[in-house]
Amino acid sequence: MSPLLECSQLSVQFGGVRAIDGVSLSVDGGGEVVGLIGPNGSGKSTFLNAVSGLVPAKGQVMVDTKRVRLGRPGAIARHGVFRTYQTPQVDVELTCIENALVSSPDRAFRGLIGAWPLRPKMWQHEKERWAAATDALERVGLIARANERAGGLSYGERRRLEIARALVSRPRLMMMDEPAAGLNTTETTQLAQLLSGLATDGISLIVIEHKVAFIEQLCHRLVVLELGRQIAAGVPEEVWRDPAVVNAYLGVAV
Amino acid sequence: MIIAALVPLVVKSGYDYNIAITAVLFSLLSVGFYFQFALGGMFSFATPAYYATGAYLFAWAAPSCGFILAFLIAAVVTAIIGGLTKLLLARSPLIHFAIATLAFGELVLIIYQNWNSFTGGGQGKFGIPSPSLFGLQIDTNTREYYLCVAVLLIATALLIFFERSPAQRDLVFVRDMAQVAKTSGLRASSVQIAAFAGGAAFMGAAGALLASTAGFVGIASFQTQDNVSIALLVLLMVLLGGVGSVWGPIIGAVVLITLAQALSSLQNAEELIYAIAILVIVLALPGGITSLPGELTKLRSKLTGGSRGTP
Numbered sequence: 053m054s055p056l057l058e059c060s061q062l063s064v065q066f067g068g069v070r071a072i073d074g075v076s077l078s079v080d081g082g083g084e085v086v087g088l089i090g091p092n093g094s095g096k097s098t099f100l101n102a103v104s105g106l107v108p109a110k111g112q113v114m115v116d117t118k119r120v121r122l123g124r125p126g127a128i129a130r131h132g133v134f135r136t137y138q139t140p141q142v143d144v145e146l147t148c149i150e151n152a153l154v155s156s157p158d159r160a161f162r163g164l165i166g167a168w169p170l171r172p173k174m175w176q177h178e179k180e181r182w183a184a185a186t187d188a189l190e191r192v193g194l195i196a197r198a199n200e201r202a203g204g205l206s207y208g209e210r211r212r213l214e215i216a217r218a219l220v221s222r223p224r225l226m227m228m229d230e231p232a233a234g235l236n237t238t239e240t241t242q243l244a245q246l247l248s249g250l251a252t253d254g255i256s257l258i259v260i261e262h263k264v265a266f267i268e269q270l271c272h273r274l275v276v277l278e279l280g281r282q283i284a285a286g287v288p289e290e291v292w293r294d295p296a297v298v299n300a301y302l303g304v305a306v
Numbered sequence: 307m308i309i310a311a312l313v314p315l316v317v318k319s320g321y322d323y324n325i326a327i328t329a330v331l332f333s334l335l336s337v338g339f340y341f342q343f344a345l346g347g348m349f350s351f352a353t354p355a356y357y358a359t360g361a362y363l364f365a366w367a368a369p370s371c372g373f374i375l376a377f378l379i380a381a382v383v384t385a386i387i388g389g390l391t392k393l394l395l396a397r398s399p400l401i402h403f404a405i406a407t408l409a410f411g412e413l414v415l416i417i418y419q420n421w422n423s424f425t426g427g428g429q430g431k432f433g434i435p436s437p438s439l440f441g442l443q444i445d446t447n448t449r450e451y452y453l454c455v456a457v458l459l460i461a462t463a464l465l466i467f468f469e470r471s472p473a474q475r476d477l478v479f480v481r482d483m484a485q486v487a488k489t490s491g492l493r494a495s496s497v498q499i500a501a502f503a504g505g506a507a508f509m510g511a512a513g514a515l516l517a518s519t520a521g522f523v524g525i526a527s528f529q530t531q532d533n534v535s536i537a538l539l540v541l542l543m544v545l546l547g548g549v550g551s552v553w554g555p556i557i558g559a560v561v562l563i564t565l566a567q568a569l570s571s572l573q574n575a576e577e578l579i580y581a582i583a584i585l586v587i588v589l590a591l592p593g594g595i596t597s598l599p600g601e602l603t604k605l606r607s608k609l610t611g612g613s614r615g616t617p
Contacts (some may be wrong), residue, residue, distance in 0.1 A: 066459045104489050105488075105489070106485060106489070123487050123489035125485055126488035126489055126490075126491060126492070126493075126494075127489065129488075129489055129491035130491060134489070134490065134491070135489055137486070141486040143478065143483060144482075145477050145478055146475055146478060146479065150475040150479075150481075153472065153475060154475060154479045154487065154490055154492060155478055155490040157491065157494070160492075161472075162471075162472040162473060162476060163473050163476075163496075163497070163500050164468075164500050164504055166471060166472065166473065167467055167471035167472075167473040167474075168464060168467060169470045170470070171467070171471070174471060174472065178472060180371055181472070187612055217490060221490065221491055226343060263564075265531060
């Protein structure tokens, strides 16, 4: 069986600097969790940006053996691959449920036609969209605040709202950039439970993370980057013992 | 709206009717600008171009098509031109977009000034028939005024409907976080193109009403009003009224047009007054007139708050 996401020889160049250099990574469908780790500046976030089309990249990205156009934000979203950001990105002007609703894959009657001449049709579709968004908010524990502005949420709540938005899109793969950053211990544990629940439900994940306990609790497989290159990959126990990884994290002994 | 309905009771002379109609037309322009700018985050200087386009299209179509059809042609074709403007400039960020629309607006007016067969050139276009709706001839000042108010009412209703639809949240989300919207699967450019076209349609409708109520279209109507460029005036109206709701631009337009008449005896001091008005709004009341009640309540609770002991 071919993997859900297959990136081969992905490279990103910023001026004279190769931020990532020929990284290949694949994720299986149906709930595989891949941890993307490495020291600061190793290119983890750039890798996610490249896959989601936010920065121009060379190489090949395939979803379900279909090639995805690089350098187009949103191209991969149409294949069911969604991402979250290192700083949670929610629109503070909109309510929580509106923040979740924007990523609904049902795009029928959402423009001027639905707003003006065909409102009954629009309401029919809205009902289903709201049901999906309500489920997602329930799942991340924000249902009680559905109609509050997202501007009033705490940092950790914004992060969960972002996850709800990704869930509404009914993703097959979610790419998460440091989902546990800035969360306290309780919140981190809750997040890990939420994410492993998603994986159990068949949503595959790529998770960039620094917190070791979090990674060990969650990831089936790890990929380690250093200075834009892949230096190790495999199941967590092996990767932690890999001398190259130890070097990258602790530095060479003086 | 009740106030708008009662205006004919106080207003008697033809000159005052002109001012009342002007206020309604500028309300319509401001509502269109509010749509593009406040909801869509697209700052455009091309308002006069869409206003003129609607007027000339109406003047061209009205003699053969009648009022309703000519009005629809004016609004729809202006919307298409507006949509094409945004499509062409889809990749331009805020400031570049504003400057490009400034150039576009100037260009369109220059073309109209020299396109004699379509616009009558410098002399303008005469002999536009007064509107007739379902057998009712709109030929008195009062009827013309009510026709304009009716169109403004419809426009306001359309905007309120828009604000209560998924199109609004998609547009706001794209306005606030375009990149995230794209990676969330939203078609950010089509959302914005549709909104910009919608705003342009309102401006085209204002132009059609101008042509039909005045019976004449001249290029000067689209350059300045009370010595201030229309593109700026509309921005000022929206800021003065407030961007919090669709009533903001309408209140702003009515206040400014009335104010300009009250100050017309001051001759060239108008621009100075406008400049001061801008500063006062930006510094003292950034939410515009419509935010005044809320601000006053806040102020009052602050003043009485000490005695009640509530923060």
